[in-house]
Amino acid sequence: MGRINATELSWSVKGHRLLDTIEMAAHDGKIVGLLGPNGSGKSTLLRLLAGLRRPDTGTVRYDDTSLRDLSRRVLARRLAVVEQDVTAHNHVSVRQVVELGRTPFRGRFDALTEHDQRIIDAALERVGITDRQRQSWHTLSGGEKQRTQLARALAQEPREILLDEPTNHLDIRYQLELLDLLGSLKVTCVVALHDLNLAARYCHHVVVLDHGQVVAAGTPEAVLTTELIKSVYGVEVLVDREPTAGTLRITYLAATAPRTADATAIAG
Amino acid sequence: MKTNLRMPAGRAANSSAGHETAPPRLRRAPAAVTFLMAAAGLLVSIVAASLFGSANIDHLDVVSTILRHVGLGELAPTPPLPRLLDALIWESRFPRVLLSAAVGAALAVSGAVLQAITRNPLADPYLLGVSSGASTGAVAVLLLGIGGGISLSTGAFVGGLVAFGLLLLLLGGGRVASPTRVVLTGVLVSQFFAAVTSLILMISGDANSTRGFTYWLLGTFSGARWQGVTYTIVIILIGVLAIQFFAPALDAFTFGWDSAAALGVNVTAVRIWLMVLTSLITAAAVAASGAIGFVGLLVPHAVRILASPMHRSLLPLSALGGAILLIWVDTFARTAFTPHELPAGVITALLGAPAFALVLKRLES
Numbered sequence: 001m002g003r004i005n006a007t008e009l010s011w012s013v014k015g016h017r018l019l020d021t022i023e024m025a026a027h028d029g030k031i032v033g034l035l036g037p038n039g040s041g042k043s044t045l046l047r048l049l050a051g052l053r054r055p056d057t058g059t060v061r062y063d064d065t066s067l068r069d070l071s072r073r074v075l076a077r078r079l080a081v082v083e084q085d086v087t088a089h090n091h092v093s094v095r096q097v098v099e100l101g102r103t104p105f106r107g108r109f110d111a112l113t114e115h116d117q118r119i120i121d122a123a124l125e126r127v128g129i130t131d132r133q134r135q136s137w138h139t140l141s142g143g144e145k146q147r148t149q150l151a152r153a154l155a156q157e158p159r160e161i162l163l164d165e166p167t168n169h170l171d172i173r174y175q176l177e178l179l180d181l182l183g184s185l186k187v188t189c190v191v192a193l194h195d196l197n198l199a200a201r202y203c204h205h206v207v208v209l210d211h212g213q214v215v216a217a218g219t220p221e222a223v224l225t226t227e228l229i230k231s232v233y234g235v236e237v238l239v240d241r242e243p244t245a246g247t248l249r250i251t252y253l254a255a256t257a258p259r260t261a262d263a264t265a266i267a268g
Numbered sequence: 269m270k271t272n273l274r275m276p277a278g279r280a281a282n283s284s285a286g287h288e289t290a291p292p293r294l295r296r297a298p299a300a301v302t303f304l305m306a307a308a309g310l311l312v313s314i315v316a317a318s319l320f321g322s323a324n325i326d327h328l329d330v331v332s333t334i335l336r337h338v339g340l341g342e343l344a345p346t347p348p349l350p351r352l353l354d355a356l357i358w359e360s361r362f363p364r365v366l367l368s369a370a371v372g373a374a375l376a377v378s379g380a381v382l383q384a385i386t387r388n389p390l391a392d393p394y395l396l397g398v399s400s401g402a403s404t405g406a407v408a409v410l411l412l413g414i415g416g417g418i419s420l421s422t423g424a425f426v427g428g429l430v431a432f433g434l435l436l437l438l439l440g441g442g443r444v445a446s447p448t449r450v451v452l453t454g455v456l457v458s459q460f461f462a463a464v465t466s467l468i469l470m471i472s473g474d475a476n477s478t479r480g481f482t483y484w485l486l487g488t489f490s491g492a493r494w495q496g497v498t499y500t501i502v503i504i505l506i507g508v509l510a511i512q513f514f515a516p517a518l519d520a521f522t523f524g525w526d527s528a529a530a531l532g533v534n535v536t537a538v539r540i541w542l543m544v545l546t547s548l549i550t551a552a553a554v555a556a557s558g559a560i561g562f563v564g565l566l567v568p569h570a571v572r573i574l575a576s577p578m579h580r581s582l583l584p585l586s587a588l589g590g591a592i593l594l595i596w597v598d599t600f601a602r603t604a605f606t607p608h609e610l611p612a613g614v615i616t617a618l619l620g621a622p623a624f625a626l627v628l629k630r631l632e633s
Binding site for chain 1 (some may be wrong): 384577
């Protein structure tokens with residue numbers, strides 16, 4: 001169970017500041033949700049955390065090592081990334097996709113070892129696509145593709161996983177299953193999510209981004225208030241507890257006037 | 269407390285509403301067996317193709333001549349041939365067969381690499397203009413004397429690299445380009461360099477050299493001699509072997525640049541290395557034989573379907589398959605209509621155009 005720590009991360013493109021002095025942390029196998037409207041910087045933040053883009057300022061640390069001191073290969077042995085909406089350009093089988101997860105552990109000319117095969121089998125089993133492993137990836141449904149990507153990530157035996165809106169395009173059942181699975185993994189996860197109810201239910205901790213800034217962070221109960229949701233998303237909501245299990249419930253009532261940009265005041 | 273939805277083992281079976289028809293299973297022979305068979309096929313092809321030719325020489329004599337020259341003379345079943353026939357086989361036919369094999373390997377591997385790094389199944393050194401750029405470089409060196417005495421191959425290499433660089437520049441680094449955009453950009457690059465080549469030919473070539481060049485630009489192995497052939501084979505062999513080092517990285521490109529980087533691949537370094545190596549082998553091929561199209565498209569796709577899309581198998585099998593294909597294409601080109609000889613590029617284009625259409629159809633489905 002790894003620890004991710006981001007301090008004072010900023011990133012700009014052509015003079016536009018997309019992320020502004022972000023502070024966030026994830027540790028101990030907890031699920032951290034990244035929330036915020038479209039364009040608030042969730043995907044960008046995930047890319048910086050994954051080391052796929054270099055921040056203008058600030059540091060990302062894995063345990064106590066700065067990302068700058070980790071080679072791509074060494075990082076890939078502990079951190080897996082599940083991107084949004086990926087497509088394969090060739091006709092690979094499901095198992096071959098999952099085998100890619102062993103890339104950071106394999107020598108250039110090494111065949112997969114027994115050990116690798118066992119890890120791949122376990123990853124396939126874990127996401128429930130063992131019986132599809134010989135099938136071409138292109139013939140899978142959206143939910144199966146997403147699970148295959150997760151299996152590939154698991155084959156990296158990661159201590160941390162970053163996921164960019166993994167529940168997109170999935171029907172309700174797969175959304176719940178996927179997040180249940182993440183919860184059972186004992187891996188530290190940072191997940192960008194759109195659905196506030198899913199975030200409330202599955203995340204131990206949420207970080208709300210708006211215009212590239214962290215406007216609130218804390219437990220879902222502390223952060224997901226009617227005021228915050230109104231100011232960040234521009235939506236009137238009712239926040240209460242679902243009567244049987246007692247989980248936080250957010251009911252959307254109406255879209256309000258244009259979003260107020262000044263949401264910084266409501267930092268959690 | 270979170271509810272815990274368990275995921276039953278048979279779960280996937282009842283979620284397959286979208287595809288009740290039996291999904292395509294990918295059943296294949298073990299990689300090592302396929303590789304050995306292809307390698308044996310190449311050896312047999314090299315010898316067998318040397319048996320064909322305009323001069324009618326007994327097959328056993330041909331085999332004996334080759335054995336004698338590779339130092340296995342004691343195995344030769346027939347006595348030595350007269351010097352003239354010996355030279356015809358060893359100085360003309362045999363190097364030509366080897367050259368076509370090397371060029372086929374280079375173009376096929378080049379195609380496989382281009383398809384992976386542009387993430388486009390329609391990529392091919394010829395279609396993307398790398399071959400055109402190499403032709404321009406070669407013609408510029410030969411006719412304009414640019415570069416002050418650098419060889420034709422060096423000119424072709426520089427031309428190929430420039431064309432490749434231009435292609436990637438126009439694609440914005442090739443990070444996220446749609447297949448259509450990649451192909452259209454390739455058309456643009458290849459038309460541009462074809463125009464430059466024509467321009468150079470028109471302003472500085474006389475009628476005779478222009479005709480000779482036109483023939484060469486279509487792609488032909490006529491005139492292959494040991495000296496140039498050895499040079500070409502060595503470059504291509506080194507390039508093709510070096511590219512094998514990048515097989516795991518090319519696999520990691522399956523889901524794109526960021527995905528490869530997240531799997532531990534140093535994307536920038538890999539891209540530069542592959543660009544240089546692909547230009548090198550394409551240029552060596554073009555400098556030796558002109559621009560032969562579609563081999564880079566035909567062969568890797570056939571290998572993906574018949575063997576595996578993973579590059580640890582795909583790259584070596586494409587090399588062997590490309591070599592075998594061009595050996596037989598050239599054998600047909602030089603013997604089918606004797607005494608006339610066809611440019612090999614015309615035949616690959618005749619085979620390649622329908623293959624292109626098939627890949628396009630598969631891409632759209």
